[in-house]
Amino acid sequence: YWGPWMCGCQLSLYGNIALAPASSGSRNNDESLIAGNNLREVPSLDVQLGDWTSYRGDNARSDVTSVKIPSNVRLAWQATVTNELPTAPVTAGGMVFIADRSGAVSAFDGDGKRAWKSYTGGPIYYPPAVAHDRVYVGSADGRVYAFAARTGRFLWSYRVAPEDRLIPVYGNLISTWPVAGGVVVHEGSVYAAAGIAHYDGTHVVRLDALTGELLTANRDSGTLAPEVNGGVSMQGDLMITDGELRFLGGGVYEVARYDLSALRCLNSPKIQVTSQYRTAFYPYYPEYGRYQSLEHTRADGTTLCHDASYEGSVFTNLSLEAALPAGETRPRKEVSNWMQRRGKAPPQLWQDKQDRRCTSFIISDNQLLTAGHPDNAPDQSFLAAVNIDDGSDKWIEKLPALTVKGGLAIDARKRIYVAAENGQLLCYGPVESQGRSE
Structure with missing residues (x-):
């Protein structure tokens, strides 16, 4: 039994957490890596300098652009993407990409016409990342997906979650280990993290951007301090800052930090049972x-x-x-x-x-x-x-x-x-x- 570990009465009063032994029955898990055909044959996207290819502009989430903001604007077009809450948009090669909490990934051309629409198996909370003529997205079904940016053709998906298990969270069935913080693409690798709270495990991976093959994984940072069953929780969007992969780490670890090569967790263990930091993670508390x-x-x-x-x-x-x-x-x-x-x-x-x-x-x-x-x-x-x-x-x-x-x-x-x-x-x-x- 754990009481609410998130500060903020209006959030904590939503409920407590009760755990029971996992079922001993067999589970039918999909393969971790599901790959399509012709993974390396992808049409060029023709990304231009100044395109907004990642959430908030870059992997550091800096919100900075080299493009001059226009001195005046007019509405060129508008389109209805979804009846669910959409993600932020990203744009590259004259196209704009957006996802939503129905699990869909959509692309629109320069005139506002939908170019393609593809699906994942769970809600998507953060926008796609565009690199290597591909679109990458993390889904609350516990997987990372790659699509051809021009056509939307499925290329591969990789299950970051340790197994296929769904639980109800605020009206949706999602994985016990959702890829809730989006993905970042850096030097040929796709980084993703899956999990909610530390006691169920936090899983961080580095995947080959072209093939989806696992390069490195860290599945231990949810229990950095076994004496108190404490560790990193997945409570923030992913970013790369100062040569490290980072995201908000929950109530005890302010920021979760990993080296980019081996994904070694750089946080020092804390032998404490009290919460210190506050989070209201956007995927679960958008309001x-x-x-x-x-x-x-x-x-x-x-x-x-x-x-x-x-x-x-x-x-x-x-x-x-x-x-x-x-x-x-x-x-x-x-x-x-x-x-x-x-x-x-x-x-x-x-x-x-x-x-x-x-x-x-x-x-x-x-x-x-x-x-x-x-x-x-x-x-x-x-x-x-x-x-x-x-x-x-x-x-x-x-x-x-x-x-x-x-x-x-x-x-x-x-x-x-x-x-x-x-x-x-x-x-x-x-x-x-x-x-x-x-």
Whole structure:
């Protein structure tokens, strides 16, 4: 028996966890690797420099683009993707890719027509990653899937979960070990992690991006401290930072850390039975975890800042903070709870006074693209371009629904894609002030 290990009464009161012995009956498991034909014969996608090929722009989830945000935009097209909650979009080679909680992966062409649609066996919480002319996605059925980006042809799937076992979670049947945090692709390898809570096991793998074959696995980090049955839980989206694979690790381990080659867990064991860190993992608590925090330091030392608490109850206004004097460092924030600062914050050069809550950002050299809604007005969703130098709005567009978390993307041709919680995908094209397309 474990009581709630997640801080936040409105979340913890959902229930406790009761465990019983696993059935001794035989299970019919699919093969770990299921491969299609002609794995290496895939049409070229023609990815352009500046395309948004991964969640929040890159494997570090930096929200940064080299593409200049347009000086004005118009709605080019909109499409209904799903009746379920969609993921954020990614875009490459003139196409845009998006998934949803029905388990579908969809691709649209530059005119907003659906190019293809393929399925996995469970809900998909984070968007595909595009690399090697392929689309990779993690599913809550416990598997990673690869499709040809141009055609949607199934290439392979690999079961990261140790076995095929489904449990009910908030209205869906998903694996006991869902691939809930998405995937990252790096130097020919696909990284994925499966699990929910540490006591059922956390499984991290590195797969060959072309064939799906297992290269390395770590299946032990769920029990880093056997004395207290403690370890890493899978409670965050995957990223690669400072040469390490990372994701939020639950209540005891703030961030789970693995080396990229052998997947050795770099966290030191903690002999403790108390929780220390907070999580409201977006796949399971989308109404709480939808808001995005931002801390981006520019070349001149100034820092764009927007803090949102882990469960969405409080936030700070978007601001630009002054550069720190030489030798000083910024106050540290809890990774999962950005409102928890230590020390004095730097002075602000400007602050947005409109009390806007943000769900997504894209940062260019001198402009910030953001989506969200005014506080206490969730029906007034917007997409805005903000001048970073003074905090003024360059332009603002009304949206039909709130943008999903991290739900903006931009391509090499300056087209902006918005994934909305109502299942729509919108494309905004660049327009000159005279009304002609840029």
